[in-house]
Amino acid sequence: MKIIRTKADLRALTESWRRAGETIGVVPTMGALHAGHLSLVERACAENDRVIVTLFVNPKQFNNPEDLAKYPRTEDSDAEKLTPYGADILYVPDGAQMYPEGFATTVSVTGVSEGLCGGARPGHFDGVATVVTKLFLQTDADRAYFGEKDYQQLQVVTRLALDLDLKTRIVGCPTVREDDGLAMSSRNLRLDDSARATAPVIGRVLDRAAASMSAGQPAEETLARAREDLARAGMGEVDYLELRGDPDLKLMTHADRPARLFLAAWLDGVRLIDNVAVAPYASQ
Template sequence: MAPAISTIRTVNGISRRVAQWRSEGHKIALVPTMGALHEGHLSLIAKAKDEGAEKIIVSIFVNPTQFGEGEDFDAYPRDEKGDLAKLTEAGVDVAYIPDAKQMFAPGFATRIHVKGLTDGLCGASRPGHFDGVCTIVAKFLLQCAPDIAVFGEKDYQQLLTIKRMVADLDIPAEIVGAPIKREEDGLALSSRNAYLTKRQRELAPLLQRTLQDMASDLAEGRPVEDATAASSFRLESAGFKVDYLEVVDPERLQTITGVVEGPARALVAAFLGKTRLIDNIAVRPKQRTRSRRNRKSEAE
């Protein structure tokens, strides 16, 4: 039977526990979450263990500052009892569950903004979202002082943004990305999947299949504009409402046009009813032979 997990709810409490671990020489990992835990979150914990973490903190905090007006902050699924049972089974050492008063003291007036990486994609659709994410993640990193912090690649833009913030602010933690965890039918795991009706859940895996087919077409040399238009039409015809579908540079998130010549990432956000789903996939173009014209020019 797994040992009982420690639950800490205060900044002072987590600071004291981390100081103790530090004095004992342990490698510490942080896995930030908003709760409603599923196998995707548990895969992040497994990744932390693979990275050599000896003590693991999982934070649970539904962060109001990353939700926009009209979004699902109040409806976001919460299940602390179930979460603690899963974390205990996974062998997590501490569940850090502060409330809003702990995270935002009276007079709190600071926001962290990362330029560039947050301008498009989810940043354009959800103004202020990444400011809220960065501010709360920075606080967790400072409070928990981990050696590593693990984030999933499903939130690819978030992963790159947090890496940039940590580098820019000299926060002494390594940000580790973990592969997307999927259902057997390909749907990326997300707490918001619980919002889907039975019919929507049956349709949802089309999002990932469309990305796979588009990535294959792009690798074969189909122009980005054609591939994204066809894929958007496929999704819209099936009942999705596409928020964005873009092909970008995998490091800077700058939009790619024409034929993809090097590594790229295709990212999508789409609504099924009221549920917003996101996903992404790497695009790796095949080595194409040089054109006859190029070969002739080189010969001359």
């Protein structure tokens, strides 16, 4: 696996692959790789002739400078973790490569970007949409792989690729969880031992609430009970806990069509997100 740091070097390689008739997959990341990321790389390698993993901590998607400063940066260990998987390139551009002097363009997706993390983190999805568009163009990818843990992000990226007629096809992949049910995330590295022991309650509470709504219980009372369960377990402030349609992400009061239950909550100064599918109940 080669480590590439400039657009020019990346393009020289992708153009040679294109001349050879090879397909290209990309796995965009911000590093601090875990088994969830590696599952995306594994699938990309199975479905494409060539695979690029990108590593760029994108400042435009952070609305909190402190959060940006604390984000783990682990390039050496990330490269080591990727070695067994067969990726061809780890693309590690710096800020000047991604946003050169005078950069003045923003990609903004409405609708699916509104509310949830879009409401709690103003400008976040503009930053995501802008950097992802650039990465698709820089890598010339046929397919791009994203985890369902960041489900709103997946829908934003899917929408922008469709609306902008990008050739890159978006592939959503299931959330990968720890043995205790906690959704894998780079942010989990920032939890101390006590918080890490508490965090799996998120998955348990979401699963119970999803089952309740699939049985026909209204969202309002189910989510109120879920908030109480989270507080009793020691979770901090809840940014949101909502039932939304899948894939339009519109607010719902009953699970009368395919839906997802979304949560963002704080623990030990770390913002954790998760979501689970909610099967529609069969009305009488």
